[in-house]
Amino acid sequence: MTSYLQIDGVTKKFGDFTALEKVDLSVRKGEFVTFLGPSGSGKTTTLMIIAGFEKATHGDVLIEGRSISRLAPHERNIGIVFQNYALFPHKTAAENVYFPLQMRSIARSAGLRKAQEMLSLVGLEGMGGRYPKELSGGQQQRVALARALVFEPSLLLLDEPLGALDKNLREQMQIEIKRIQRTLGVTTIFVTHDQSEAMSMSDRIVVFEKGRIEQAATPLDIYHRPATRFVAGFVGESNLVPAEIKDAGGVAESAALGACDFEPAEPVSPGDNVTLLIRPEHIRLSRKPIEGRKNVSMHVDTIVNYGDNSLVIGRVGDLQMRVRVLGADVVIIKEGEDCCVSWLPESVYAIPAA
Amino acid sequence: MGATIARLAQRPNLWPWLLLAPLALYLAIFFLVPLADVAIMSVTEPKLSLANYERVLTGTLYQRVFFNTFLTAGLVTLACLLVGYPLAYLMNHSSQRTAMLILLLVTMSFWTSFLVRTYAWMVLLGNNGPVIGLLRAVGFETTPQLLFTRFSSTLAMVHILAPYMIMNIYSVMRKIDPVLIRSAESLGARGFSLFRHIYLPLTAPGIANGCVLVFVICLGFYVTPVLLGSPREQMIAGLIGTQIEEFLAFGMGSAMAMILLAVTLAILAIYHRRFGLDKLWG
Numbered sequence: 012m013t014s015y016l017q018i019d020g021v022t023k024k025f026g027d028f029t030a031l032e033k034v035d036l037s038v039r040k041g042e043f044v045t046f047l048g049p050s051g052s053g054k055t056t057t058l059m060i061i062a063g064f065e066k067a068t069h070g071d072v073l074i075e076g077r078s079i080s081r082l083a084p085h086e087r088n089i090g091i092v093f094q095n096y097a098l099f100p101h102k103t104a105a106e107n108v109y110f111p112l113q114m115r116s117i118a119r120s121a122g123l124r125k126a127q128e129m130l131s132l133v134g135l136e137g138m139g140g141r142y143p144k145e146l147s148g149g150q151q152q153r154v155a156l157a158r159a160l161v162f163e164p165s166l167l168l169l170d171e172p173l174g175a176l177d178k179n180l181r182e183q184m185q186i187e188i189k190r191i192q193r194t195l196g197v198t199t200i201f202v203t204h205d206q207s208e209a210m211s212m213s214d215r216i217v218v219f220e221k222g223r224i225e226q227a228a229t230p231l232d233i234y235h236r237p238a239t240r241f242v243a244g245f246v247g248e249s250n251l252v253p254a255e256i257k258d259a260g261g262v263a264e265s266a267a268l269g270a271c272d273f274e275p276a277e278p279v280s281p282g283d284n285v286t287l288l289i290r291p292e293h294i295r296l297s298r299k300p301i302e303g304r305k306n307v308s309m310h311v312d313t314i315v316n317y318g319d320n321s322l323v324i325g326r327v328g329d330l331q332m333r334v335r336v337l338g339a340d341v342v343i344i345k346e347g348e349d350c351c352v353s354w355l356p357e358s359v360y361a362i363p364a365a
Numbered sequence: 366m367g368a369t370i371a372r373l374a375q376r377p378n379l380w381p382w383l384l385l386a387p388l389a390l391y392l393a394i395f396f397l398v399p400l401a402d403v404a405i406m407s408v409t410e411p412k413l414s415l416a417n418y419e420r421v422l423t424g425t426l427y428q429r430v431f432f433n434t435f436l437t438a439g440l441v442t443l444a445c446l447l448v449g450y451p452l453a454y455l456m457n458h459s460s461q462r463t464a465m466l467i468l469l470l471v472t473m474s475f476w477t478s479f480l481v482r483t484y485a486w487m488v489l490l491g492n493n494g495p496v497i498g499l500l501r502a503v504g505f506e507t508t509p510q511l512l513f514t515r516f517s518s519t520l521a522m523v524h525i526l527a528p529y530m531i532m533n534i535y536s537v538m539r540k541i542d543p544v545l546i547r548s549a550e551s552l553g554a555r556g557f558s559l560f561r562h563i564y565l566p567l568t569a570p571g572i573a574n575g576c577v578l579v580f581v582i583c584l585g586f587y588v589t590p591v592l593l594g595s596p597r598e599q600m601i602a603g604l605i606g607t608q609i610e611e612f613l614a615f616g617m618g619s620a621m622a623m624i625l626l627a628v629t630l631a632i633l634a635i636y637h638r639r640f641g642l643d644k645l646w647g
């Protein structure tokens with residue numbers, strides 16, 4: 012893999028506190044990478060080190076093989092969209108977008124024309140004359156995006172750009188940002204702590220936790236083959252069951268489930284401790300055991316109805332299990348009853364113990 | 366009485382007015398009545414006519430004094446801005462402790478009576494004062510006249526009024542979102558261009574506030590120009606004083622006072638239309 016942006020062993024300390032520890036990451040040209048992680052996990056800090064607003068305590072950041080650590084922020088040619096947009100209130104939308112061109116000594120008439128083109132691309136045709144306070148949140152967001160892209164930056168950084176928008180507008184902007192990013196082919200890093208946003212937009216997701224990268228992989232791999240228990244728990248809903256390998260061919264045993272078949276993705280050996288991941292939507296609920304599946308009996312505690320689907324929470328021995336069922340299927344059981352839950356061996360993924 | 370209060374209590378929207386009444390009464394007796402008196406005197410002394418206004422507006426002496434007043438107020442405002450802006454910037458961009466120290470120094474001179482400060486300047490700039498002494502010590506044969514010049518009155522007024530400028534600019538600077546500055550840097554701005562295109566426009570409201578305040582206060586300044594300024598470069602307030610105290614020309618003095626008031630109100634009105642008067646005090 013040829014890497015365009017390379018983060019090389021970056022550690023960041025604030026006094027005694029280690030905000031980032033030995034972060035390594037490489038990003039391909041044109042790739043859309045999302046930083047996902049809980050609050051305080053170091054996403055913004057990483058972004059600020061790339062942008063040059065924070066200095067790494069150790070390590071280096073390279074673009075196309077050249078270190079940019081010594082460059083000041085204004086020399087890095089990186090476009091950033093901040094969470095609160097950070098539009099200049101005394102400039103119109105078009106002047107805001109023209110600003111980076113102005114700083115690059117591009118003549119006003121040519122620059123403003125380019126700014127208008129960029130505003131059209133983000134869907135704000137004819138709104139160039141408005142001041143930021145005359146624009147809605149979503150429109151300000153688009154201006155900020157146009158401004159960060161108009162000077163053809165080598166990298167686009169977005170720090171929770173959709174955090175302040177309501178759900179509908181958010182989804183609309185997700186699609187819009189993806190479209191613009193594809194059109195321009197700009198290498199992009201997008202920070203969010205919304206996992207569905209990360210899933211739907213990214214070429215690759217980087218999961219942060221406590222200043223470390225837990226996993227960097229495609230959305231499907233993150234979801235189906237999480238590298239750690241943390242990733243499995245953080246992304247999507249999950250049933251996580253501690254177990255021990257009995258057979259390298261794919262049998263693990265847990266106290267609650269007994270012997271359980273799975274399809275090993277990575278080599279395992281008997282005696283290894285693993286965590287079995289079974290996604291709630293891969294589990295079926297039935298009155299009687301189903302042939303060809305692993306069946307266990309579950310006592311149903313709670314049913315949460317979401318309309319098109321329901322979440323059934325119950326107990327298998329001491330183990331709490333969550334099952335997602337489609338709207339129609341839930342009528343077969345009631346809270347307080349016992350039923351049968353089942354899954355296929357390929358729905359079980361064994362996460363190696365750290 | 367008790368019944369009245371009980372009735373008032375049932376109409377809570379009257380209470381604010383009731384509480385304001387003493388203040389309103391005070392203003393009416395000690396401000397509006399004398400002001401009306403001045404307005405009446407300006408057209409009745411010595412006889413009922415607009416002659417006083419005509420003389421003030423056409424007489425060369427008065428025109429010169431008005432011009433001089435505006436010039437001084439302009440100079441003082443400019444000097445306050447040149448001193449105040451960097452100081453406010455320093456306050457906003459230094460550590461908490463340094464900022465507090467500057468704030469303390471600025472406001473300390475603010476809380477000292479300006480009569481005291483004016484006399485302090487007389488001592489400092491006088492012919493036997495330390496400044497002249499220093500000039501002599503470094504070898505100046507003929508020392509310049511410092512006291513009783515436009516220089517000394519301007520300097521003292523700048524000293525007195527600079528805190529207004531500093532506080533106004535500082536309060537605006539403090540509210541600037543640092544993310545805006547970062548964002549400008551990421552877009553390629555730095556140094557002077559960052560200042561000119563982003564920082565200066567963002568602080569412009571503070572500059573406008575400070576300038577209007579200093580200019581308007583300066584227009585009506587009495588003590589300092591009279592005590593420290595050149596007698597040949599009188600300001601309007603000083604002239605009003607002379608008219609009334611020395612010539613007992615109440616009509617002329619009143620007419621000048623009314624014109625000064627009109628000019629001040631006009632400046633505030635323009636400011637209000639542009640920015641809103643409620644922002645003037647930060």
Ligand SMILES: Nc1ncnc2c1ncn2[C@@H]1O[C@H](COP(=O)(O)OP(=O)(O)OP(=O)(O)O)[C@@H](O)[C@H]1O
Nearest residue numbers: 025028030048049050051052053054055056057204
């Ligand atoms: N200037 C600073 N001084 C001290 N600690 C800091 C500083 N900046 C960040 N931190 C700490 O570093 C850690 C990582 O912060 P960071 O802002 O990178 O988190 P984040 O992943 O962006 O979180 P969020 O999702 O809440 O934005 C946090 O614990 C934070 O308190």
Ligand SMILES: [Mg+2]
Nearest residue numbers: 054055056170
């Ligand atoms: Mg953050």
